[in-house]
Structures are given as structure tokens and as C-alpha cells.
Amino acid sequence: MPHSPLQLLDGLFDEEGMETAAHRFVLGGPFGAEPAETTAERLAHFAHAGGLLVETSHSYAGGKAEAAVGDWLRKNPGRLGVATKVGHDTTGGDIPLSRDTVFEHVRSALENLGVEAIDVLLYHCDDPDRPVAELADTLVSLVEAGHVRRVGVSNWRAERLSQLAAELGERHHTPVASYQFSLAEPEPALLEGSLHADSAVLGVVREHRLPLIGWSSQARGHFARTGPKEHHGKPDPYDTEDNRARRLRCRELAVELGSLPETVALAWTLHHPAVWPSVGARTTAQIDNSLQARRLTLTEEQVRWLRDGR
Template structure:
């Protein structure tokens, strides 16, 4: 039967239940260095993820200097209907924000569709905000993408909480619920070191819960932080996740992993899965790392364990 990632986003398909023919479907979203690695490496991971019940692959019009979508599209053309796709527009190929005028957005989305080899993009997100434009205008552009058949679901990444709330209101008035995309996981980064991207802090989560938004949680594994034992540089600078609080959380993950016979990064992902309507995005480099991530589905953490992992009490 056709795979239904958007039914899962809407909460009308129960992961793991097999309802609707989606046997072993799960909430993980696959990211990775598509376009910056050999095509065979990408293909191996995409196939393993799909075979294991994956529904969505995530990329961006700007990743890998603009080559990522085409790399994902190369596999999707050979495996049509196997995975849905999330992509983002609003950055140029250097990663810089661009103005989100309707004509520019439509042009980039049409190019993304051609790159990916799909008629309609499953989830299309603004990669950034354009604070100079009214939220209503940006909402109108998103709705026009759906009405023109370029996208099925729309939303935003890295918007301030008050702008995200306004977007949810504007889209609701037009019959749509936006998908939100922010960094979220057990490790909370130092915002000064996150390079302008936003963590789903209390303000963002309040908006997500109030409007019942699906949340795509990128860097849910904190860029491998829970698998390491010490700090490492990120893009030539300090690791934004290497804080005193996160070192304590990593220690607790190691302690609980030893009790459960698993790995600390798997425990951290299980913590994220305990949050409803959150889709953790994983960035494995190997199929083994995919399998380790999927083990998180089989760790039934208790409420006390979820609280202890985060707060230590």
C-alpha cells in the first residue's frame, strides 16, 4: 500500500501498529550529508531506512552547496513512492538568508521539485524567517504552494516564538496547520554557539503545544554528543552541546544505558520519542548507526526516567 508520512504527521497513523499497511512505521526522519558523499553511500542508507519503516527524508535547497536535493532525487527516481521528502527554502547555497518574496520562493520550490524528481514536495518549510515581511504575506505564499500543487504540507524552521505563533494563527485561518522545525533533544545547546539556528526552548514548545504542531526535531542526537566521551570542535569552533548540564545528562544516559543493555545515544533518542508529535531527525553516516537509532523505539522509558535524564532528580 502507499506509504503515508503525512498521515503520521497528522496523528492519524499509529507508529508501530501496522495500521493502514504501514507495518513498523516510525517517527524518525533521515538526514545526512547527501550531495557531499558518494551516491552509493547515500543510497545504502536511504534503502536501509526505508526498509526499516522510515517515511521521510529531510534535506534543503541550500545543503551541500545546492547539491543535496539532486543527490536525494537520484535515489527517489529509482525508488518512486518509497520515501516522502521534507525540504527547506530560504537560504542561498552559502547558507545565508534570502528575502522570502513569493516569486523567489515559488522559483526555488519549483527547482527543488525538479531536483528531487517529484511532482509535489511532501513537506516544504521556510528555512528562515523574513522579519521585514508580515506573517500574513508569508502565510499566503505557503498556501499558494499547496494550492498550486507544489507542496502538500508547509511550515517553518528557525522562527522566533511570537512569529511562529502568528504563522500558526494565519495558516489555521486558511485551513492549514504548519509543521515546525527546530533543534530539540535531551541536550540543550549553548545558543551563542549554534550559528543562528534556534533550539526549541520553552517559548517555542509552548507554541507547538498550544497549536498542536508537528515538530521536526533536527540534531536530535546533538551531533553525536551522547556517543562521545569528550568534547570536540564543530565547524572549527567549540561544541555548542558541551555544557556542564549536558555533560551531566550524558553521564546519566551512560548509567541508564548500562542498566538497559544499550547505548547512551539510543537512550537519548528514546527520551525524545517520549514527547508526542515530535519527529526526531537523525543523521547517521552508516547503516549500523541507523539500526542503533531505531533501537530507541524498544526502550519504554518511565516518566521518572524521562524526568531524571533531563533534570537529574
């Protein structure tokens, strides 16, 4: 009998889970800021295509995103797991990660999502004034209370991520890491406080064998465009000389492989086995284009050439 998505989620980020998962894509998107029918269509399409995990946050869409996802989950129990993040208010600002505040937001998320337990709960930010051990204790307490199944963090500095991995490892938990990760490396100053999985972060990920959810894995459409595009009226953080050269190489290889440049870029991301690319597809056609990356097997030479040009 086939495994259900939630059965697979029990070992989702383990080596066994990677072998049995239909695919490693995670679905994000403008949940709560779009018509409910659009959300339902996209979630159903993603689930039917073998998707396992949808990603959102307690702060997205002014606090409406979780409820929008929850509306579909209530009508389709067990078809998709859910990852959500806490630590931002509804304007996107960081909040103190006290135990009481985190538990309050998690209880609210459970109600919004209509689930008994959140499959992956992430700190959306760090709280540098608090010891890592305290923040780790809160995460473990959430698991022990049955509120969440897996825990992790997004946008932590490499040294703090390393400390957390060690703290949670002593408690028999392996955290999930969540950072921007794609073939296009953004200009850090333009990410507005969010962090790219740079060499220091990737070093921690490898050392502690952490699964990595790579958000903006399509670099906000960089590889599908021919020029820059502002994001919320601000410069495109992916419009750099190196990234424009990578886009050209993706186009060249796409012609050779009979594919699309953005699909080649996603295949580059999938080449990294511990990475789970999060795609912010807004249509079912965009989901299908993303999933085509599974059919492209890149060589080590192609992977190196796409990034470095040599």
C-alpha cells in the same frame, strides 16, 4: 493491503498518522557531499526499516543535496517522502522570502528531487521584514498550486511561529515546526543563528498542536562521545555542564537497560509524542542504533531524571 509510505504521508503528522507510521524518525545526512553509492545505501536501508521521510534543503552541500536525494527517488518512486527547506542560498545565508523567489526555488527543488509534489516544504529561516500573513499566503499558494503537500517553518522566533500558526489555522492548515530538539540543550550563541526548541517555542507547539521535526536529535554525537568535539573548527555548542551531566545519566541508565547512551537519549526524544526526531546517520549501522530507541519505553520518572537529575 499495507499502506505505502506516500499514503501514510497524507496523514503523517496527524494523530492517525502517528498510529500507523512504522516509526517517527526522519533521515538527514550529508547528501550531495558524499559518494552517490553511500547515499543510495543509506536511503534504501532507512526505507526498508520502515522510514517514511527523508530531510534535506535547497542550500545543503552547495546546492547539490536535493539532486543527490532525487537520484535515488527517481529510481525508487513512492518508497520515501521528502521534506526540503527554502530560504537559504548555497552558502547558507538567508535570502528574502518574496513570493517569486520562493516559487522559483520550489520549482527548482521539484526538478532536483524528481517528484510531482514535495511532501513537506519548510521556510529555512524567517524574513522578519515581511508580515507573517504574506509569508503564510505564499505557503498556502504552494499547496493550492499542487507543488507541496504540507508546509511549515524552521528557526522562527516563538512569537512569529504563533502568528503563523494562527494565520494558517484560519486557512485550514497546521504548520510543521522544525527546530533543534534533544535531551542536550545547546548554548544558543554557538548555534550560528539556528534555534533550539526552548520553552517559548514548545509552548507554541503545544498550544497549536504542531508537529515538531527535531533536528540534531542526537546533539551531533554528544551522547556517544566522552568529550567535546569541534564542529567546523568551532566550539561544541552541546559541551555544557548540564549536558555532560545528562550524558552521564544516559550512560548509567543504558547499563541498566542493556542499551547505548545515545539510544537512551533518543528514547527520551521519542517520549514526546508530537516530535519526529531527525537523525543524521552516516552509516546503516548508525541508522540501526537509532531505531533501537523504539524498543526502550521510559517512565515519566526516568524522563524527568535524565533531564533534571531528580
